[in-house]
Amino acid sequence: MLQPGSITRAVGPAVAAALLVVASAAGRPAQDAPRDGLTEALRPIQGWREAPAYAALFAPPAQRQAYRAFVLPLELAQVLRALEDGSALVRAPGAWRAKAVLPWDALGQSGPYDRWKVARLYGSRRASVARGPRQQDGDVVESWTLISPYPDQDLSRLLPGTLLIVLRLP
Numbered sequence: 001m002l003q004p005g006s007i008t009r010a011v012g013p014a015v016a017a018a019l020l021v022v023a024s025a026a027g028r029p030a031q032d033a034p035r036d037g038l039t040e041a042l043r044p045i046q047g048w049r050e051a052p053a054y055a056a057l058f059a060p061p062a063q064r065q066a067y068r069a070f071v072l073p074l075e076l077a078q079v080l081r082a083l084e085d086g087s088a089l090v091r092a093p094g095a096w097r098a099k100a101v102l103p104w105d106a107l108g109q110s111g112p113y114d115r116w117k118v119a120r121l122y123g124s125r126r127a128s129v130a131r132g133p134r135q136q137d138g139d140v141v142e143s144w145t146l147i148s149p150y151p152d153q154d155l156s157r158l159l160p161g162t163l164l165i166v167l168r169l170p
Contacts, residue, residue: 048071100128122158
């Protein structure tokens with residue numbers, strides 16, 4: 001399901017273990033999250049705009065339908081503060097903590113985007129990234145990757161704000 005080099009692969013062993021624990025605790029596999037569940041999870045922060053072109057750029061082509069992307073003009077630290085009280089976010093060790101990473105670690109390596117353009121765009125700058133799972137009705141239904149700053153759709157400049165890439169889990 002998760003491809004090596006994908007944007008969701010770097011959740012770390014603690015978060016991966018938490019995903020398995022929460023999914024197995026319900027005694028059944030996680031179901032696809034209805035779109036209104038995602039909308040509800042994003043509600044604490046106004047201004048999210050769906051941006052499907054980013055899913056097309058950074059998601060593995062074979063699983064593109066499982067991904068959604070959103071952008072928001074707020075910096076990652078502001079987004080994480082606003083999401084702190086969200087009961088739908090699984091608070092596993094290492095989840096929802098921003099860290100500076102190389103751009104291809106932030107955006108993954110399985111999407112069809114031009115990695116050299118992105119490398120030149122970021123230069124020596126690192127992307128700030130936070131990852132974590134979201135649950136609904138006790139099941140882990142999504143993996144979230146938040147990236148700030150993020151490239152524009154043409155990969156020609158960095159934009160302030162946060163890019164959210166959501167992977168719906170089967």
